[in-house]
Amino acid sequence: MLAFFTEAATAITAVLGEEAVYTVAASGATVVLRAVIERDVQAPISPMGELVQDRRTVITVRAADLTGHTPVLGDTLRCGVETWKVLALDQDDGYLIRLLVRGFPAVGRGTLRQGGNTATGELSQTGESPP
Numbered sequence: 001m002l003a004f005f006t007e008a009a010t011a012i013t014a015v016l017g018e019e020a021v022y023t024v025a026a027s028g029a030t031v032v033l034r035a036v037i038e039r040d041v042q043a044p045i046s047p048m049g050e051l052v053q054d055r056r057t058v059i060t061v062r063a064a065d066l067t068g069h070t071p072v073l074g075d076t077l078r079c080g081v082e083t084w085k086v087l088a089l090d091q092d093d094g095y096l097i098r099l100l101v102r103g104f105p106a107v108g109r110g111t112l113r114q115g116g117n118t119a120t121g122e123l124s125q126t127g128e129s130p131p
Contacts, residue, residue, distance in 0.1 A: 009062050009095040012036065018079050020059075022066065025074035033065040035079060058090060059099045071099055 017034030024030075040055045059077055075086040077099070084101035091098040 005095045006064070009064070012096070013060070013062050017060075020061075020077050020079040022061065023076045023078070024069055025072065025076070031065055033061055035077060036060040037079060057084065057101050057103060059084060059101050060096050061099070063092065063095055063097050066097065071097060077101065 013034040013036060016036045018037065020033055020035040022031045022033055022035075036059065038058050038060070041058050043054050043056055061077075070092075071086050071089050073086060073088065077084045077086070082103060084103050086099050087102055088100045089097065090100045
């Protein structure tokens with residue numbers, strides 16, 4: 001039965017996941033893996049229960065990909081141009097690990113500045129430094 005769950009975890013991340021790089025904050029070690037990224041997941045805020053909902057991003061990875069490491073605050077996960085910082089370990093069933101994360105902007109990927117029509121406040125992304 002354990003083989004079934006291991007195969008299911010592999011299939012879930014293979015089909016729904018994206019290639020990502022997990023970085024361990026303490027050592028700087030990196031692991032290339034597949035991560036399932038879920039944005040705007042509604043979760044109750046404790047201790048207010050079901051009355052108040054928070055929207056979060058959660059990321060699920062295979063436990064086997066992080067063998068020997070328990071995710072901790074400060075670890076990061078990068079997928080494409082997006083990077084997330086691990087806030088907490090939400091769930092770990094031994095096959096899949098679900099992480100609560102917070103995104104932060106990429107450095108050196110261009111500057112977001114006001115451009116074009118200043119009356120409407122349209123923003124444009126450029127690769128140049130602002131004047």
